[in-house]
Amino acid sequence: MTATPTVAAPARRSAGGAIVLEQELRDLWLGGRALVLCSGFSMLLSVLAYLVATNRALNFLEQRETVNLTLQVAVAVGALLALLTAADAISGERERGTLESLLLTPISKRALTVGKLVAAISLWLGAYAVTIPYVWFLGRGVGVAVNALAVGAVVGTLLAVFLASLGILISTFSSSNRVSLSLGLFLLLALFAPTQLPSSAVQGWAGELLLRLNPLTAGEHYIGKLVVDGHAWSDDASWLLSPAISAALLFAVAVAAGSRFARLHGGQFG
Amino acid sequence: MTDRARLRAGLVVLLVLLVTAGRASAAAGELTVSVDRTTVRATLGRTFLIRSTITNHGAAPASGLIAHLDVLSLRRGVYVDPEDWSSRRTRYLAPIPAGSSTTSTWQLHAVNAGRLGVYVAVLPRRETPTAPITASTVSVTVAGRRTLSSGGILPLALGIPAALGLLALSSRLVRCRPRRSASSSRKGARS
Numbered sequence A: 001m002t003a004t005p006t007v008a009a010p011a012r013r014s015a016g017g018a019i020v021l022e023q024e025l026r027d028l029w030l031g032g033r034a035l036v037l038c039s040g041f042s043m044l045l046s047v048l049a050y051l052v053a054t055n056r057a058l059n060f061l062e063q064r065e066t067v068n069l070t071l072q073v074a075v076a077v078g079a080l081l082a083l084l085t086a087a088d089a090i091s092g093e094r095e096r097g098t099l100e101s102l103l104l105t106p107i108s109k110r111a112l113t114v115g116k117l118v119a120a121i122s123l124w125l126g127a128y129a130v131t132i133p134y135v136w137f138l139g140r141g142v143g144v145a146v147n148a149l150a151v152g153a154v155v156g157t158l159l160a161v162f163l164a165s166l167g168i169l170i171s172t173f174s175s176s177n178r179v180s181l182s183l184g185l186f187l188l189l190a191l192f193a194p195t196q197l198p199s200s201a202v203q204g205w206a207g208e209l210l211l212r213l214n215p216l217t218a219g220e221h222y223i224g225k226l227v228v229d230g231h232a233w234s235d236d237a238s239w240l241l242s243p244a245i246s247a248a249l250l251f252a253v254a255v256a257a258g259s260r261f262a263r264l265h266g267g268q269f270g
Numbered sequence B: 001m002t003d004r005a006r007l008r009a010g011l012v013v014l015l016v017l018l019v020t021a022g023r024a025s026a027a028a029g030e031l032t033v034s035v036d037r038t039t040v041r042a043t044l045g046r047t048f049l050i051r052s053t054i055t056n057h058g059a060a061p062a063s064g065l066i067a068h069l070d071v072l073s074l075r076r077g078v079y080v081d082p083e084d085w086s087s088r089r090t091r092y093l094a095p096i097p098a099g100s101s102t103t104s105t106w107q108l109h110a111v112n113a114g115r116l117g118v119y120v121a122v123l124p125r126r127e128t129p130t131a132p133i134t135a136s137t138v139s140v141t142v143a144g145r146r147t148l149s150s151g152g153i154l155p156l157a158l159g160i161p162a163a164l165g166l167l168a169l170s171s172r173l174v175r176c177r178p179r180r181s182a183s184s185s186r187k188g189a190r191s
Helices: A016-031 A033-053 A063-096 A097-106 A111-142 A145-172 A178-197 A204-213 A215-228 A237-261 B003-029 B153-190
Strands: B031-035 B039-043 B047-056 B067-073 B090-092 B101-109 B114-124 B138-143
Touching: A016 A033, A016 A111, A016 B031, A016 B153, A033 A063, A033 B153, A063 A097, A063 A111, A063 A145, A063 A215, A097 A111, A111 A145, A111 A204, A111 A237, A111 B031, A111 B153, A145 A178, A145 A237, A178 A215, A178 B047, A204 A215, A215 A237, B003 B090, B031 B114, B039 B047, B047 B114, B067 B101, B101 B114
Parallel strands: B039 B138
Antiparallel strands: B031 B047, B047 B101, B067 B090, B067 B114, B114 B138
């Protein structure tokens, strides 16, 4: 982001968040970085959609299962894109040497953090827009497309807010971009690990508690219940508690941490 | 202990064993297993339910029973993995009081097309080997269907990444153009 040090009026501080957001969105979308990421994301969804639509071995299953599979991959990878963008936000500026001029502008650190956070979340919105035609194509025959897209938007947005906040938090305290990105990816893999456990390992109260507490597994479980089992939105609403609470809590923590600890020298994490 | 006393004790033990075994086999013979239907027509990918009822006709409660569901193809050459059809195929039943019955509901997912047989067997949790009690086989006919039309996926799968790639490329070109024109005008001014 390019700095505008000439602006000194205190009134600009209140509008600082909007200015940062506008500049970040411009850099991200018009600069082409977000489009390249979305293009890669669409390639992944294309391969997946082509496989489930044409491969008989995958195609024998219920059509709802294919919609669920595509939507879950889209939500997970879309949220990952938001995390990667957020993990670069502060530590990236620090490493490129642009954070100093940014901190000198009459924009509060809080506005800076919020602007960067919302810009990172916009990447999920772009990924979601890319997902719409795939889910529509796969789900149109069984009438689950609208419901699947709606639940994907809700769960995906909650997870994107949660992961982008996590990314900003890591980025604020990391000394280098490499540390920030690798720590972000490590945490993401750790959160995804329970999805690879055999079903017998997550049975019982302890297993269910683990799935419910983890926002990623809880969100994906909720999507599956609505899309595959055809449950009503209210039937399994308790599974949305963890993603919603985590998103709200981490957003607040990330903004508070960014407001206080976004400094020229990071390093609290390494 | 004299030989006669030993013989008497041995006979008592033998009698006790025979009576216990007799009771056990009688308990097994007094159980019946039935299913709520004998034919099912399903479509590939759909789920359906089968209910089995185990009735204890004896005078004593029946305990330590295990109900198990199995699936097999009635035609040669079709590989069937029962695990794919039902994730909970073994149930450890609670004791059934005399004259009572218990019903188990089995959810099955039609994973293979063709003619298949599904049956429920009940066996006691005893160490002595006994034959399982089975209900009549449920004949399941699963109609095959293509769950998804692949028509139209190729333009979508190729078109969206191509469009986004072009968009990314054009935005990069637009960003590069002012810099190039600015540097060329600077060169012109120097010369």
